[in-house]
Amino acid sequence: MRGLTTTFITAALFSPVARAALNAYAFGSAFSIGEFSPSSSLDIIKVTTTFTPGSPPTTQKGELYVWPGLMTTNDEFLYTAVQQLSPSACGGTATDWCLTAQYVGAAGLLSGSYAAIDGTVPVTLEFTQNANNTWTHTVIMKGAVISQLVQPIGRPTTFGIANECFDECATTTSSQKYTNTTIVLGTATSTFGETALASDAGTTFSTPTTSDGGKTWQIATITVPKGTSQD
Numbered sequence: 687m688r689g690l691t692t693t694f695i696t697a698a699l700f701s702p703v704a705r706a707a708l709n710a711y712a713f714g715s716a717f718s719i720g721e722f723s724p725s726s727s728l729d730i731i732k733v734t735t736t737f738t739p740g741s742p743p744t745t746q747k748g749e750l751y752v753w754p755g756l757m758t759t760n761d762e763f764l765y766t767a768v769q770q771l772s773p774s775a776c777g778g779t780a781t782d783w784c785l786t787a788q789y790v791g792a793a794g795l796l797s798g799s800y801a802a803i804d805g806t807v808p809v810t811l812e813f814t815q816n817a818n819n820t821w822t823h824t825v826i827m828k829g830a831v832i833s834q835l836v837q838p839i840g841r842p843t844t845f846g847i848a849n850e851c852f853d854e855c856a857t858t859t860s861s862q863k864y865t866n867t868t869i870v871l872g873t874a875t876s877t878f879g880e881t882a883l884a885s886d887a888g889t890t891f892s893t894p895t896t897s898d899g900g901k902t903w904q905i906a907t908i909t910v911p912k913g914t915s916q917d
């Protein structure tokens with residue numbers, strides 16, 4: 687899936703991690719649904735998913751990121767950054783991830799509050815288009831909002847999941863699981879489910895289904911395997 691990977695790497699070059707040295711960079715297993723093309727007419731208006739990152743490596747000498755998010759036709763990204771850096775921006779213990787709702791694109795790099803999280807506890811991610819043309823990205827753990835960002839973005843045409851490794855990081859030691867992913871489109875698109883793609887490094891996903899003619903899509907489970915950041 688060269689096109690997918692290349693696009694995600696382009697995404698990575700925009701990302702905060704691009705500030706780190708690009709030596710010893712690795713792009714891990716990935717999933718996407720939607721279309722990267724600026725000429726796409728797709729119009730995602732809401733995404734919800736329940737994400738269990740799993741435990742990170744017990745020691746980390748580089749930088750490890752796992753991230754799910756929306757990509758727009760004008761190269762903006764609204765995503766959940768789940769990262770393991772040293773030192774962590776979050777505090778917490780060595781086996782906590784550091785999570786923040788984040789945006790990168792023409793407006794720069796913007797972050798919601800940072801939270802140290804236990805990766806075995808699921809978080810609910812919501813990406814919602816507001817009436818005033820902004821988007822709200824909210825991360826909820828055990829019923830409480832732990833990070834949130836409100837930001838105007840372009841038109842999202844892709845929901846993607848990836849992991850990335852910098853500076854010879856210790857790779858993921860747990861699989862990353864996404865359950866009950868729900869994607870709502872502004873305009874029903876019966877072929878949307880066929881755009882789901884996994885990169886070649888072992889990511890699996892349930893067949894996307896729709897029960898309303900292509901406006902609302904459900905993906906029961908997406909699993910990104912452990913140990914793929916160095917693939």
Ligand SMILES: *[C@@H]1O[C@H](CO)[C@@H](O)[C@H](O)[C@H]1NC(C)=O
Binds near residue numbers: 817818820822836
């Ligand atoms: C747009 O709507 C969102 C959600 O209701 C709100 O948080 C945000 O402040 C609004 N922005 C403007 C510029 O009105």
Ligand SMILES: *[C@@H]1O[C@H](CO)[C@@H](O)[C@H](O)[C@H]1NC(C)=O
Binds near residue numbers: 734866868
């Ligand atoms: C799945 O997500 C949808 C949309 O957020 C929600 O309405 C539904 O209750 C969820 N189902 C389960 C089993 O969690």
